[in-house]
Amino acid sequence: xxxxxxxxxxxxxxxxxxxxxxxxxxxxxxxxxxxxxxxxxxxxxxxxxxxxxxxxxxxxxxxxxxxxxxxxxxxxxxxxxxxxxxxxxxxxxxxxxxxxxxxxxxxxxxxxxxxxxxxxxxxxxxxxxxxxxxxxxxxxxxxxxxxxxxxxxxxxxxxxxxxxxxxxxxxxxxxxxxxxxxxxxxxxxxxxxxxxxxxxxxxxxxxx
Numbered sequence: 001x002x003x004x005x006x007x008x009x010x011x012x013x014x015x016x017x018x019x020x021x022x023x024x025x026x027x028x029x030x031x032x033x034x035x036x037x038x039x040x041x042x043x044x045x046x047x048x049x050x051x052x053x054x055x056x057x058x059x060x061x062x063x064x065x066x067x068x069x070x071x072x073x074x075x076x077x078x079x080x081x082x083x084x085x086x087x088x089x090x091x092x093x094x095x096x097x098x099x100x101x102x103x104x105x106x107x108x109x110x111x112x113x114x115x116x117x118x119x120x121x122x123x124x125x126x127x128x129x130x131x132x133x134x135x136x137x138x139x140x141x142x143x144x145x146x147x148x149x150x151x152x153x154x155x156x157x158x159x160x161x162x163x164x165x166x167x168x169x170x171x172x173x174x175x176x177x178x179x180x181x182x183x184x185x186x187x188x189x190x191x192x193x194x195x196x197x198x199x200x201x202x203x204x205x206x207x208x
Contacts, residue, residue: 030054031134033107034068037084038138041070044083048072049128049139051112051146058133058140061170067108071120071141074113084109116152143174151180154189161193169202177207 034054041048050058053065072080077100081091084102089109094101098114113120128139141149150164168175177194184190197203 030065030068030107033104033109035134035136036087036104037068037070037089037102037109038133038136040083040087040089041072041080042138044079044086046072046076046080046083047125048076048080049125049141050133051115051141051149052110054133055140055146056143056167056171058131059143059146059171059174061167067110069110069112071112071115071124073120073122073125077111077113080111115149118152143171144176144179147171147175147180148183151184151190151193152187154187154193156189159189159192161196164193165196165200165202168197172202177203181207 034050038048038050048070049055050069051071052067052069053061053063054068057063057065070080081100081102084104085091089102089104092101092103098112098117100111100113102109102111124141124145125139127145128141130137131140133140147168150167154161181191181194184194191208194203194208198205198208
C-alpha cells in the first residue's frame with residue numbers, strides 16, 4: 001500500500017501544458033511521486049522497470065536525481081499515461097519522440113520507450129529485478145543495462161561525463177563491463193568514457 005500523497009485534484013487532459021510551480025506539488029517530493037507512479041503502473045498491469053537515478057540509488061549509488069525514469073514498451077505508453085493520469089497526474093506535450101512526460105505536481109516522470117534509438121523490449125524488461133526502493137518493491141533495471149543506456153545517450157552535444165562518474169564508481173562491482181563495452185562499441189563517446197574509467201582505475205584495462 002502506498003501512502004496517500006496530495007496531488008492535483010483532477011487530472012488535466014492529455015497534451016496539456018506543464019503545471020505552474022506550486023500548482024499541486026506532491027507533498028513529500030520525488031520519493032512519494034516514485035511510489036505513487038510505480039503503484040499506478042503495477043495496478044494497471046503495465047510492464048515497466050525503474051531506470052535513471054533512482055535505479056542507480058537502489059543499487060548503491062548516491063541519491064542524485066531530478067525526476068523519475070521508467071522504461072516501458074512503446075506499445076504500452078498509452079496505457080502507462082492513462083494509469084498515471086487516472087492517479088491524478090498530468091500528461092504534457094513532449095517534442096522528443098522517444099519518451100513521454102507526466103507531472104505529479106512539479107515532479108517529472110519520464111516514460112522512456114526508445115532510449116538512444118533502441119526500443120524497450122521484453123528482453124530488457126525481463127532482466128529487471130524486483131528490489132525495494134523507498135520501501136516499495138518494484139522492477140529495477142540491472143546495473144549493466146543502466147550503464148549501457150547512459151553511455152549510449154552521450155553525443156557530441158551532450159557529453160558531460162562528470163555526473164555519471166560517481167555512479168560508475170558506486171556500481172562497478174555489479175556491472176558486466178565487457179558486456180557494456182560490446183554493446184556500446186559503435187559509440188566513440190562511450191569508448192571515451194570507458195577509457196576514462198580505465199585511466200581512473202575504476203575498471204580494468206582489458207575491458208576495452
